[in-house]
Structures are given as structure tokens and as C-alpha cells.
């Protein structure tokens with residue numbers, strides 16, 4: 001009784017706040033009304049259905065081609081949304097004015113509840129303090145130390161696939177194997193924890209909870225928007241008991257998942273802390289031998305100046321945060337790379353020869369860090385895949401106060417006048433299209449949409465450097481920019497290269513008869529039916545006869 005009254009009160013307050021923000025935006029005329037954009041197909045939903053369409057690639061392409069900098073779109077009930085891929089505007093959003101253009105409030109509340117106060121849940125000075133301590137543990141120097149762990153896990157993967165194809169060419173679901181490998185790699189190299197032996201079917205409670213987090217979040221849908229309000233109105237001590245009885249689908253599941261994540265992260269953290277206090281010998285006995293990101297972080301935290309130290313809740317919060325952020329992104333990037341190589345046998349042969357030559361120069365052993373990262377064609381394949389096939393293609397931000405967004409080139413407003421900048425009122429929802437930016441023909445040339453690794457082997461067009469793209473990686477926005485850019489982008493580069501080097505020197509990958517559909521989602525994934533919800537990527541895998549391949 002009491003719970004439904006509280007729930008009703010929250011819903012009424014939430015709806016009032018939503019309507020107030022909507023009316024304010026509709027009533028107060030701003031630059032948003034003068035920006036050209038696609039007409040809304042429905043007053044009720046606006047463009048939401050097109051934006052959420054898993055096969056909406058043509059819609060996104062049309063939008064980017066028709067409006068090469070910004071466009072106005074519609075949200076539910078006529079709410080104005082800003083679609084952006086102009087480099088200067090993106091610099092402003094991600095770097096210069098990142099405190100104005102923040103993640104949606106519900107997202108930070110949710111990640112705080114789900115994972116604890118890690119990087120995805122903190123803002124401003126608190127976030128900067130965390131990054132200051134975490135940045136060095138993701139440095140190239142630490143990646144180097146983790147090479148043996150990367151190879152150890154990847155050889156397990158190779159053995160697992162070899163067992164399945166040893167009798168002859170076999171169809172293998174590569175997205176499943178890339179997912180398991182990415183989780184185990186971030187487990188061992190990130191947390192010093194093993195989720196999955198890879199050689200047998202095994203389910204780990206922590207790994208399962210992490211994997212089910214994103215699909216369960218999706219079932220909560222519109223209720224998530226009310227989370228900050230719920231937190232503001234209901235005392236902390238009542239949240240859990242009320243959550244258990246509230247008639248909201250998925251809520252109990254997400255509470256259970258968060259509890260499991262916290263318990264397991266705390267358990268691993270405590271083991272690590274004890275080992276650290278016992279000294280280097282005890283640490284060396286652990287998975288990751290004390291070289292994993294969390295062990296290094298714990299050591300760094302102990303020796304940091306008192307004002308720079310993170311408390312235990314923050315350290316524990318980083319564990320699920322990092323694993324969650326690392327998992328599907330890199331595994332799907334690897335899946336897309338394998339699919340592209342299966343489509344392009346000549347490219348696959350050429351990169352394999354490069355890998356063989358590098359292995360031969362090591363007497364057939366694993367390629368060391370410096371040699372691996374500087375293999376030019378392997379590098380070109382990774383860059384090109386991350387340019388054209390962005391794993392997380394859209395970023396969302398909310399303007400927390402009125403702001404003025406500068407543009408690289410003026411656009412012509414609906415009133416016929418040139419607009420050099422756009423006044424963006426507080427509460428405007430901004431969609432940044434990384435895809436549109438990475439495949440902009442004005443920057444990358446007329447073949448911008450084609451997957452052509454060779455483009456990275458010669459100097460890039462001048463338009464690329466002239467665009468002043470703010471992204472942290474290769475003039476691309478794939479890993480975002482500024483203080484919230486992906487902290488793990490070097491980790492993911494290394495992961496992609498180690499996995500590709502080991503797999504391509506053992507197997508040949510070919511397409512099967514089955515069609516593959518890439519679905520637009522927070523992380524793009526493949527399926528064998530259009531709009532399929534189950535990630536699947538069947539690829540024909542053949543064990544290489546090294547002599548034949550080299551002949």
C-alpha cells in the first residue's frame with residue numbers, strides 16, 4: 001500500500017518535471033528551431049523509432065549525408081534533439097565544455113548503483129581525481145608487462161578452437177568466442193581474476209552477472225529516467241525494500257545483479273589487498289601475478305599523496321566498471337575484423353604473411369610487444385575496422401546549462417541566414433554520431449564508407465589533419481575525446497592485435513552461406529536474422545597447414 005503510494009508520488013513528480021522541461025523547450029524559441037532537420041514522422045514518438053531501429057543504417061547515413069554538421073531531430077511529444085558530428089562542436093562537447101555536456105543523470109545514477117562509484121558514475125573533480133590515479137595503470141608501459149597474460153589467454157582460445165576444427169573445416173560462432181576471450185582477458189589482465197578457463201564450458205557468477213547487466217538495463221526502459229528523482233525523494237534505507245516490491249519489470253533482476261557484482265568485486269579486492277600486504281611473493285601467486293591493472297592500482301593508491309588517494313568503495317567500483325566497459329566493445333570489434341577478413345581473402349593472406357614473417361624472426365615464438373604493435377598492415381586493419389565499424393556508434397549528452405556550440409563551417413538556418421554557432425538551451429539532449437564523423441566524405445574522401453585498410457599505408461588526405469578531430473585515437477572519435485575518453489583504448493588495441501596474430505597464424509576464416517546482420521545497439525552486434533536479439537557470427541574455420549599457406 002505504502003509502496004504503491006510512494007511509487008505513484010514519484011511517477012507524478014517525474015512526469016511533472018518531464019512536462020515542465022518539455023513545455024519550456026517548446027515554448028521558448030531558440031536556435032534549435034532554426035536548424036534544418038528531418039520532419040518528425042510521429043508527434044508521439046518523434047524519431048525515436050528510427051534512432052532505435054537495429055537495421056536503421058540507411059536512416060543514419062541519410063542523416064549524415066543531408067546534414068554534414070548538425071541536424072534537428074524530434075524526440076517524444078515534439079521534444080527537440082540535436083544530432084551532431086561537426087568536429088569543432090564535438091570538441092566543445094567532449095573537451096572544452098564537458099562539464100556542461102554531461103552524461104544523462106539517470107545513467108550516472110544507474111552506474112553508481114550497479115557498479116559503485118567508478119569512472120562511469122563520477123563527475124567533475126571527483127572523476128578527474130579517479131582518472132589521475134588510473135591513467136598511469138593503462139599506460140603503454142603497463143601494457144608491455146601484461147603481454148604474457150594476453151598471450152596466455154589467447155593461446156587457450158586457440159586451443160579451444162583447434163579442438164573444434166581439428167577434424168576439418170567447421171562452422172564456429174566467433175562472436176561467442178570473442179566474448180569469452182575479452183572477458184577472460186580483462187579478468188586476468190585487468191582484475192587478476194579468471195572468469196572462464198576457455199577450454200571447457202563453465203559459468204562464473206561474476207562473469208554471468210556482468211554479461212546480463214546490459215540486457216537487463218534495456219528491460220527497465222523508461223523507468224530508468226526516474227532513477228535520479230527516486231533517489232532524491234526516497235530515503236536510502238527504503239530504496240532496497242521498496243525496490244523489491246515495486247511492480248517494475250527487470251528491477252529485482254538488476255538489484256540482484258548489482259548485489260552479486262558488489263559482493264564478488266569486494267571479495268576479489270580483499271584477496272588482493274591481503275596479498276599486497278603480505279608482499280610480492282603472495283601477489284605473484286595470484287592470477288595475473290600482481291601485474292594486473294587492479295594490483296598496480298592498489299599499489300599506486302597506497303603510495304599516492306593522501307589527497308589523491310581513492311577510498312575502498314571507489315577502488316571496488318572500478319572493478320566492475322572496467323570489466324563492463326571492456327567486454328563487449330573489444331569483442332565485437334574483433335568479431336567485425338574477423339568477418340571483414342573472411343570477406344576479403346587477399347587481405348587475410350597478406351596480413352597472415354606479415355604475421356608469419358614477424359613470428360619467424362622470433363624463431364616461431366610469440367611476437368614481442370614492440371614488433372607486434374608496429375606491424376603496419378595489421379595496424380592498418382585494426383584502424384580501418386575501428387573507423388568504419390564503430391563498436392559504440394552514438395554518444396548521448398545532456399546540456400546541464402545554456403551553452404553556445406561553435407561550428408567548423410557555418411550552416412544555413414531555416415531563416416536563410418548563416419549560423420556560425422548554435423545556442424543550446426539547458427536540458428537539450430545531444431546525440432553525437434561517431435559513425436557519421438568517422439565516415440565523413442568531406443574529411444576521409446569519396447570512399448569514406450568503404451573498408452580499405454591500405455588507406456593507412458600512405459599519407460592520409462590533408463582534410464583529415466585539417467579537420468582537427470578531437471578524438472584520442474587516429475583522428476577518429478571511436479574512443480571519444482577529452483577527460484572522459486576511453487581509458488582502455490591501448491588495452492583494446494593490444495587485445496585486438498594479440499588475438500588476431502595468434503588466430504591468423506593458426507586458422508583460415510571464411511564466410512558461410514548464412515547472412516550476417518549487424519545490429520545497431522549501444523554496442524553493435526551481429527545476428528543471423530535481421531533484428532535478431534541473439535549475438536551470432538558463424539564463420540567457417542580451417543586449421544592451417546603452415547607449409548601450404550607459405551608456399
Ligand code: HEM
Pocket residue numbers: 119120131186190321322323325326327329330333390391392395396478479480483484485486487488489491492
Ligand atoms: C574497441 C573497444 C572499445 C571502444 C570502441 C571503447 C569506446 C569507449 C567510448 C566511446 C568511451 C566514452 C564513453 C562516454 O563517455 O560516452 C569509453 C569509455 C570508457 N572505456 Fe572504452 N572502449 C573500448 C574498450 C575498452 C577497454 C578494453 C576498456 C578497459 C580495459 C575500456 C574502459 C573504458 C572506461 C573505464 C571508460 C569510462 C572512462 C571515463 O569515463 O573516464 N574500454 N570507451
